[in-house]
Amino acid sequence: MLFNSLAFLIFLPIVFSCYWFLLQKQLRYQNILILGASYVFYGWWDWRFLSLIIFSTIVDYSVAKAMHKATSDSKRKYFLYISLAINLGLLGFFKYFNFFIESWVDLSQSIGLRANISTLSIILPVGISFYTFQTLSYTIDVYRRKIEPETDIIKFSAFVAFFPQLVAGPIERASNLLPQFSLKRTFSYEKAVSGVQLILWGLFKKVVIADSCATYVNIIFENSENYNSSTLILGAIFFAFQIYGDFSGYSDIAIGVARLFGFDLMTNFKKPYFSRDIAEFWRRWHISLSTWFRDYVYIPLGGSKGSLGIKIRNVFIIFLVSGFWHGANLTFIFWGLLNALFFIPLLLLNKNRSNTNTVAENHVFPSLYELYQVVSTFIIVTFAWIFFRAENLKAAFTYLQHIFEWTTDKITYGWNLEILILLILFIVIEWVTRTKETLQLQNPYFRWIYYIGITQLILFYGAKNNVVDFIYFQF
Amino acid sequence: MKQFLKKITLFGIVFIVVNALIFVSLQRESFGLVTENNRTSFIENQVHTPKIIISGGSNVGYSLDSELLSKNLQQEVYNVSFSISHDYEYVLNYIASSLKKNDTFLYIPEYDQYYINNENTMSDALCVSIYNKPSTFQYLNFQQKINFLTKVPKLNILLLYKNLKHLVSNKTIMLKTDNRGDYVTHLEQSATWKKSAITRYEKYKYDHKLSNQFKNALLKAQKIAESNGAIFYISYPSIAQSQYDERFSKDLKKFYKNSGLKLIGQPETYIFSDDLIFDHPYHLTKEGRKKRTQFLTKDIQKGFTQK
Numbered sequence: 001m002l003f004n005s006l007a008f009l010i011f012l013p014i015v016f017s018c019y020w021f022l023l024q025k026q027l028r029y030q031n032i033l034i035l036g037a038s039y040v041f042y043g044w045w046d047w048r049f050l051s052l053i054i055f056s057t058i059v060d061y062s063v064a065k066a067m068h069k070a071t072s073d074s075k076r077k078y079f080l081y082i083s084l085a086i087n088l089g090l091l092g093f094f095k096y097f098n099f100f101i102e103s104w105v106d107l108s109q110s111i112g113l114r115a116n117i118s119t120l121s122i123i124l125p126v127g128i129s130f131y132t133f134q135t136l137s138y139t140i141d142v143y144r145r146k147i148e149p150e151t152d153i154i155k156f157s158a159f160v161a162f163f164p165q166l167v168a169g170p171i172e173r174a175s176n177l178l179p180q181f182s183l184k185r186t187f188s189y190e191k192a193v194s195g196v197q198l199i200l201w202g203l204f205k206k207v208v209i210a211d212s213c214a215t216y217v218n219i220i221f222e223n224s225e226n227y228n229s230s231t232l233i234l235g236a237i238f239f240a241f242q243i244y245g246d247f248s249g250y251s252d253i254a255i256g257v258a259r260l261f262g263f264d265l266m267t268n269f270k271k272p273y274f275s276r277d278i279a280e281f282w283r284r285w286h287i288s289l290s291t292w293f294r295d296y297v298y299i300p301l302g303g304s305k306g307s308l309g310i311k312i313r314n315v316f317i318i319f320l321v322s323g324f325w326h327g328a329n330l331t332f333i334f335w336g337l338l339n340a341l342f343f344i345p346l347l348l349l350n351k352n353r354s355n356t357n358t359v360a361e362n363h364v365f366p367s368l369y370e371l372y373q374v375v376s377t378f379i380i381v382t383f384a385w386i387f388f389r390a391e392n393l394k395a396a397f398t399y400l401q402h403i404f405e406w407t408t409d410k411i412t413y414g415w416n417l418e419i420l421i422l423l424i425l426f427i428v429i430e431w432v433t434r435t436k437e438t439l440q441l442q443n444p445y446f447r448w449i450y451y452i453g454i455t456q457l458i459l460f461y462g463a464k465n466n467v468v469d470f471i472y473f474q475f
Numbered sequence: 476m477k478q479f480l481k482k483i484t485l486f487g488i489v490f491i492v493v494n495a496l497i498f499v500s501l502q503r504e505s506f507g508l509v510t511e512n513n514r515t516s517f518i519e520n521q522v523h524t525p526k527i528i529i530s531g532g533s534n535v536g537y538s539l540d541s542e543l544l545s546k547n548l549q550q551e552v553y554n555v556s557f558s559i560s561h562d563y564e565y566v567l568n569y570i571a572s573s574l575k576k577n578d579t580f581l582y583i584p585e586y587d588q589y590y591i592n593n594e595n596t597m598s599d600a601l602c603v604s605i606y607n608k609p610s611t612f613q614y615l616n617f618q619q620k621i622n623f624l625t626k627v628p629k630l631n632i633l634l635l636y637k638n639l640k641h642l643v644s645n646k647t648i649m650l651k652t653d654n655r656g657d658y659v660t661h662l663e664q665s666a667t668w669k670k671s672a673i674t675r676y677e678k679y680k681y682d683h684k685l686s687n688q689f690k691n692a693l694l695k696a697q698k699i700a701e702s703n704g705a706i707f708y709i710s711y712p713s714i715a716q717s718q719y720d721e722r723f724s725k726d727l728k729k730f731y732k733n734s735g736l737k738l739i740g741q742p743e744t745y746i747f748s749d750d751l752i753f754d755h756p757y758h759l760t761k762e763g764r765k766k767r768t769q770f771l772t773k774d775i776q777k778g779f780t781q782k
Contacts, residue, residue, distance in 0.1 A: 006625075020476060187476045196483070452490055463629040
């Protein structure tokens with residue numbers, strides 16, 4: 001079920017009403033309702049894949065309990081490996097099987113060997129990377145004795161399948177989300193209002209910004225050889241806004257919907273395009289994934305401790321793994337590699353934590369130097385996005401090659417006043433709210449006009465553009 | 476909770492009231508395919524009867540001189556073509572049901588239509604046509620009616636904003652038609668068509684898979700026309716030489732064999748050299764259009780007298 005669909009518009013009020021009116025003060029039934037609603041939400045795409053979530057849930061629930069009862073460390077480790085093998089095995093099979101087979105065939109052929117291995121027709125279950133990482137974090141935290149295992153299967157299942165963040169995050173930690181299923185829920189007016197505001201802003205980002213940019217991005221990236229430099233640069237910029245609007249929009253809606261049910265999810269984006277260097281960008285972009293890799297991969301590898309060589313190795317590993325997490329394509333790995341290369345100089349100069357505050361804090365406008373930093377960071381991030389968006393590495397390099405070709409016989413496209421005005425409006429609102437979640441207008445009349453206006457734009461662009469899936473569902 | 480529900484309800488009411496106020500204060504005439512709106516007036520209004528109504532896809536719209544045909548035949552001829560994205564079942568039902576006694580309905584489908592199975596889908600163009608003329612809702616089949624109803628909210632919003640856009644900009648892009656419904660904008664423009672390397676049959680891999688639904692729609696239209704005291708004929712579209720394939724002719728002979736449908740002309744008559752094509756294999760230039768009209772005149776004179 002898409003957040004920007006009619007089905008969800010009907011689904012949400014029904015679940016909300018049952019949750020607060022029928023089952024108020026009955027925590028267990030509220031959890032059962034959330035679980036049932038989550039399975040309906042997920043099964044709307046393909047009910048067959050529900051079995052995967054249920055299987056994953058049972059495995060981690062049982063493994064964590066067994067781990068807790070285990071008397072020796074070796075047994076605990078054994079149970080951890082079972083969980084890792086099953087979760088990563090499923091992820092590997094559904095997401096990376098064909099990639100490895102194809103890569104193996106390509107490699108064999110390149111050294112003159114014949115390889116007749118067939119690929120399989122595998123459908124990628126929506127959101128598998130997200131819920132797999134969420135359940136993995138639970139098992140690892142139990143192993144590390146950071147949390148106690150959950151004994152109530154309903155609460156645990158609801159934690160794994162919690163519908164607002166099931167298919168595209170934020171990837172929640174058990175230590176944050178799981179205890180919330182045990183807390184008595186009372187309706188909070190302020191929380192619900194902030195939730196609705198976030199939902200509207202998230203829909204604006206997705207439906208108005210991302211989907212409008214997508215129209216141009218798809219045409220420009222699919223026929224890059226026909227377009228001139230300015231169009232290709234514009235195409236890359238549009239994609240930067242598309243992916244941000246799409247993904248952060250989803251996160252905002254997820255956080256907003258969770259608030260309607262009394263839950264708090266972690267912040268996933270903190271205005272990343274106002275970052276002054278790449279390190280700051282990665283502290284503000286897809287925070288739930290970055291911190292996951294930090295806690296479960298980077299720090300166990302030694303993090304920023306140890307020799308310079310170890311530090312550099314760890315940075316490369318973290319970015320390459322992050323790239324690979326996004327998909328079974330060399331483009332994502334190259335995108336990760338590029339980000340590592342952008343990050344390394346900051347690490348070497350010990351400047352990777354020099355911008356920990358917000359840009360132009362307590363000022364209306366940034367200084368010229370800050371502006372230069374923000375723009376240059378945006379440029380390198382957008383450069384890397386070209387690899388992320390391209391069908392394959394060859395297409396990405398061809399795209400770049402055409403950017404630097406200066407010819408007059410190619411087509412100019414995409415310089416549309418409507419989309420440019422939308423983007424300027426979006427940047428201004430993002431800038432004004434760079435330290436907050438949403439625009440907080442004190443004057444009630446302006447506040448109403450603002451939200452009515454945003455709703456109008458969402459409806460119009462929702463009708464105008466075809467409903468487009470969220471990009472991050474594929475990961 | 477009460478306070479929250481009150482606010483949400485109030486928000487919904489304000490939103491609906493604002494939209495309703497804007498909606499009722501705007502005109503809907505600028506919405507949709509204006510040319511098709513104009514054309515339907517030929518079948519809905521009491522224009523000279525008996526008349527000949529010619530319909531089909533854009534092939535009929537672009538490649539026919541109804542004024543010349545009218546002069547040649549000494550009879551009123553009107554062009555009521557619809558873009559191909561209008562479902563054929565809808566077009567045939569609509570026109571056949573609107574015929575008067577002694578009218579003639581000449582339908583000239585494009586070759587592609589013989590291979591399209593109606594999937595009960597509603598194209599945007601068809602939705603807009605129904606939206607503009609709700610009385611034609613009856614010509615949709617059941618599944619299409621349901622599909623259309625689900626799209627009404629979307630159309631309301633688009634209409635609202637289209638009108639708002641008109642307030643700030645008078646720019647309208649539309650194809651002009653003459654007083655008999657023929658497209659005329661392209662007559663003064665230069666051709667952009669480039670000869671194709673493969674035929675249309677090859678390109679779309681039709682592979683002799685004719686549509687039974689299309690045949691049934693034609694038979695139904697014939698029945699409706701006859702019940703109104705009108706006559707229903709079918710002819711062949713004009714097409715670029717490089718896009719024509721002999722398999723079209725073979726398939727169509729098989730299609731019409733023992734069908735009881737009245738055909739006029741031969742497919743080969745309407746194959747035109749590529750330099751007479753405007754921008755699409757079914758769209759003729761001014762010169763091509765004139766030639767086609769002369770050929771059609773002869774076929775009508777010959778075919779209609781055989782009735």
